[in-house]
Amino acid sequence: MSHKYRPTIGIECHVQLKTKTKLFSGANNDARNAEPNTLVNHIDFGLPGALPVFNREALQLAVRAALALKSEPELFSTFDRKHYFYPDLPMGYQITQYDQPIISGGQVNFKLDGQAKTVGITRAHLESDAGKSTHPEGSAISLVDLNRAGTPLLEIVSEPEMHTAAEARAYTEELYLLMRYADVTEGDLYHGNMRFDVNVSLSQTDELGVRSETKNLNSFRAVEKAIAYEIKRQSELLDAGKAIIQETRGWNEAKQKTVSQRTKENADDYRYMPDPDLPPLVIDQAYIEKIRAELPNLPDFWRKELSALQLDEDQIQLLLEANIDFEAIGYMALIKAFLSKVDLAKTLVNWLVNIEIPLMRSSENSVKLISSARNQLYSDVMQLSKSGQLSSTGAKELITKLLMEPELPSDITSFAEQANLLQQSDQNEIETIVKRVLDANPNAVKDIQKGETKAIGFLIGQVMSQSAGRANPELTRQIIEQLLK
Amino acid sequence: MAADWEPIAQLASRVQAGSTTATELVKRSLKLIAEAQEYNSVIIDLSASALKRAQLIDQQVARGETVGVLAGVPFIAKDNFLVFGGETKAASKILSGFIPPYQASAINALESAGAICVAKANMDAFAHGASTENSDYGVVKHPFDQTRVPGGSSGGSAAAVALGLAPFALGTDTGGSIRQPASFCGVVGLKPTYGLVSRSGVIAMGSSLDCIGPITRNVSDSALVLDVMSGRDALDATTIERDEAGYFPIKKTPLKKLKIGVIKEYFSDQVDSDIRSTLEASISKLKANGAEISYVSLPSTELALACYYIICPAEVSSNLSRYDGQRYGYSNPQATTLDESYVTARGQGFGKEAKRRIMIGTFVLSSGYYDAYYKKAMTVRTKLINEFETAFKSVDFLIGPIAPTTAFKIGEKSQDPLQMYLADVMTVAANLAGIPALSIPVGVDSLGLPIGLQLMAAQRQDAALLNLAGAIEDMGN
Numbered sequence: 001m002s003h004k005y006r007p008t009i010g011i012e013c014h015v016q017l018k019t020k021t022k023l024f025s026g027a028n029n030d031a032r033n034a035e036p037n038t039l040v041n042h043i044d045f046g047l048p049g050a051l052p053v054f055n056r057e058a059l060q061l062a063v064r065a066a067l068a069l070k071s072e073p074e075l076f077s078t079f080d081r082k083h084y085f086y087p088d089l090p091m092g093y094q095i096t097q098y099d100q101p102i103i104s105g106g107q108v109n110f111k112l113d114g115q116a117k118t119v120g121i122t123r124a125h126l127e128s129d130a131g132k133s134t135h136p137e138g139s140a141i142s143l144v145d146l147n148r149a150g151t152p153l154l155e156i157v158s159e160p161e162m163h164t165a166a167e168a169r170a171y172t173e174e175l176y177l178l179m180r181y182a183d184v185t186e187g188d189l190y191h192g193n194m195r196f197d198v199n200v201s202l203s204q205t206d207e208l209g210v211r212s213e214t215k216n217l218n219s220f221r222a223v224e225k226a227i228a229y230e231i232k233r234q235s236e237l238l239d240a241g242k243a244i245i246q247e248t249r250g251w252n253e254a255k256q257k258t259v260s261q262r263t264k265e266n267a268d269d270y271r272y273m274p275d276p277d278l279p280p281l282v283i284d285q286a287y288i289e290k291i292r293a294e295l296p297n298l299p300d301f302w303r304k305e306l307s308a309l310q311l312d313e314d315q316i317q318l319l320l321e322a323n324i325d326f327e328a329i330g331y332m333a334l335i336k337a338f339l340s341k342v343d344l345a346k347t348l349v350n351w352l353v354n355i356e357i358p359l360m361r362s363s364e365n366s367v368k369l370i371s372s373a374r375n376q377l378y379s380d381v382m383q384l385s386k387s388g389q390l391s392s393t394g395a396k397e398l399i400t401k402l403l404m405e406p407e408l409p410s411d412i413t414s415f416a417e418q419a420n421l422l423q424q425s426d427q428n429e430i431e432t433i434v435k436r437v438l439d440a441n442p443n444a445v446k447d448i449q450k451g452e453t454k455a456i457g458f459l460i461g462q463v464m465s466q467s468a469g470r471a472n473p474e475l476t477r478q479i480i481e482q483l484l485k
Numbered sequence: 486m487a488a489d490w491e492p493i494a495q496l497a498s499r500v501q502a503g504s505t506t507a508t509e510l511v512k513r514s515l516k517l518i519a520e521a522q523e524y525n526s527v528i529i530d531l532s533a534s535a536l537k538r539a540q541l542i543d544q545q546v547a548r549g550e551t552v553g554v555l556a557g558v559p560f561i562a563k564d565n566f567l568v569f570g571g572e573t574k575a576a577s578k579i580l581s582g583f584i585p586p587y588q589a590s591a592i593n594a595l596e597s598a599g600a601i602c603v604a605k606a607n608m609d610a611f612a613h614g615a616s617t618e619n620s621d622y623g624v625v626k627h628p629f630d631q632t633r634v635p636g637g638s639s640g641g642s643a644a645a646v647a648l649g650l651a652p653f654a655l656g657t658d659t660g661g662s663i664r665q666p667a668s669f670c671g672v673v674g675l676k677p678t679y680g681l682v683s684r685s686g687v688i689a690m691g692s693s694l695d696c697i698g699p700i701t702r703n704v705s706d707s708a709l710v711l712d713v714m715s716g717r718d719a720l721d722a723t724t725i726e727r728d729e730a731g732y733f734p735i736k737k738t739p740l741k742k743l744k745i746g747v748i749k750e751y752f753s754d755q756v757d758s759d760i761r762s763t764l765e766a767s768i769s770k771l772k773a774n775g776a777e778i779s780y781v782s783l784p785s786t787e788l789a790l791a792c793y794y795i796i797c798p799a800e801v802s803s804n805l806s807r808y809d810g811q812r813y814g815y816s817n818p819q820a821t822t823l824d825e826s827y828v829t830a831r832g833q834g835f836g837k838e839a840k841r842r843i844m845i846g847t848f849v850l851s852s853g854y855y856d857a858y859y860k861k862a863m864t865v866r867t868k869l870i871n872e873f874e875t876a877f878k879s880v881d882f883l884i885g886p887i888a889p890t891t892a893f894k895i896g897e898k899s900q901d902p903l904q905m906y907l908a909d910v911m912t913v914a915a916n917l918a919g920i921p922a923l924s925i926p927v928g929v930d931s932l933g934l935p936i937g938l939q940l941m942a943a944q945r946q947d948a949a950l951l952n953l954a955g956a957i958e959d960m961g962n
Contacts, residue, residue, distance in 0.1 A: 042587050046807040047586070048573065048580065048583070048689075048808075049685065051684060083803060087811050087823065091806060092805075092807050093803060269851055269852050271803075271850035271852075271855075272855075273799055273803060273855075276691075276723075277721075277722065277723065278722055
């Protein structure tokens, strides 16, 4: 990448709000598993005489989003019509908030390579989504599915304040967490619950260059790659003395490149006008305070809670995501319950990050254990480890096995015993094995007696192997040292 | 000669009492409609569904059930109301063949009270017009002179009531479309306060202006119909609560001490002298009966018309966007590209006037023109609202003519859209301000054509407005 030019990036994010019904109609809003055109009523279909009626649930979610963005929602906002013709836009206009949006200002804070970053939010507004058009390849027809028509979106517009693809990606990841934690969206990226439009321009001065807008990116990776591609493409054009044209581009996932869709010259005039069917949205401070009081804990709350554990950013990110993806389990609350003892909490995090969460995310769906049993499970396993009855390998295996049980067994010790996972801590039994190993490895014994303590590890390994991994390694070491004194 | 109907309340109570039947009333209405075909006031037949409903109501009565305050009363709805039982096309070719899968809230309310919609009335397509000459299904002829227009856009509804085809009809009033044809045809036309009757299921013209109201043979009937169909509707966010006391029966208010303001600007010499002298006679009578008459100025009257012809087409251009030939109504199956499909569906489906308003509306909303036209018009609208508010601080009601002329000749103005628009100068203000207004017949001109008197009141003063209209009705001509 050329360093001659400073890239500037601004991002518009469309967040699909998790309301039960659509923004202006009573049709079901969850189209993820629905047959095409089954969640459509007279309003979504744009029948003559149909009038939009605002869904107050969306207002509540927008207020939550405002608070998550460290902003205050506007007490007065209005709806406008944005006109264009397309078959997936049944009324011939989209209802949006052009003039007076529900959110003005705000910020998103995150860390990138250990450095604190802040990206300002210009505005966020409520709007209804269009339907979905598909153009089957090799066919002369296009298909329209209006299930998504009228779905409530919150479009969050950032200030053009980012300068690298990695920073932009980190911003979108944090925005995603904020919206999930504020319980604003289902956040199902695969189904387009959050879509990003990235504006990229390059400049050698303080004045911003001409920008391209790459639309409809639906993964953090695509955001990063599309921006990196745009920076490279625009740099090359500028290097070659060519001008950048203002245009809308799309991301071609297969070719890993952006492609031009529309230039400014043939851009639509949307003829915005106030929507006369919808009275202004008026809220009062008491309404905001009620929502503020009920706002769930946001990512920063948990980061603070876990700060004593000194986890790295990746671990925290992984936990934050798992916490929200597996809400019923509540990983953060689970860790919090162990926080009074930092070493125990660290052990727990280690097990969650390395054992449970990967299992939860694996496609095999092998985890059966009821959510509420986690605290008991990890307390018991810690007890067994602490008493020396369980090796770290044994602990890992025991946790894995217990997670596959629908409920915790009444006696974990005997469960572990039956599964052959407990450590052998009987002095006599281990001594018998040690003696056998010492007899079989005279060279190693000699080395140790010469002072080469490295060989002890080898002997412990042999004992472990002969005991099928069950011998308590610490006890084994003590016995070897005693016998060779 | 026009057929006669008893007052609506009386008809309903006779159905309820069993001294007549819904079926009898519906059959009578259908017969009268069939006999009056030459007037072309009705364009959609709902006889099958109407007779079925009548039968159900008669069975209810036979079982001793209470049906409702409009039991068995037939009515005619303007063709921009979505009504089960037939097509709804707003008299436009672009909606030909459209069978509504849901029904207007106002129709539901009337049906719940026992009323039966027997037919759909002709109108200017999409309610664009003041003469019914813009219908894609032919002009409506004036009930008293077939060479003249009945007014518009609810011309079919007004003519039908004047001809006695049904006891009442529904109209819509965006800039005078109930009051002006009511005035031309010599019947009562009420435009209620904006939001008092749900617009859900009524094909939108200018959404911030559209009002739904009754056209009736007398004031009391209007009050009863309003009483049934008014109030908040979950399907229309702009609806308001109805008066707790309701609108029916109207209360005979003594005229003594009522403060009535005569709008100066509405009595210019552009208004026919017959109309002016007839209204002046009415005003004298009011005065003689004890009303306090004063003269009130609404300086923005002329601006109001200009502002209306910006705001209304802007909303029209937006509201007509959905008629794109893709989901229902007229379309061109021969089109090979999306653009061609749009252009031919809209190009062939819309009439001249709809296209004219789409063009004006699109222009005034275009970037670069929005501030100069639409935004400025909205400022004028606010100014006009303030003028009305000031006026209603000193008077209870405003009075004036409905239109500068009585019913004009078919073809007289249809080639000159500006002349046609100018005829709306005294009716659009009530729509821009959202206030209730009505037209009540008070006399005839030298040709025997009806003259209407316009009454206006402050927002939500619909009951008081109807009460005063009732008193004027009682004064006689």
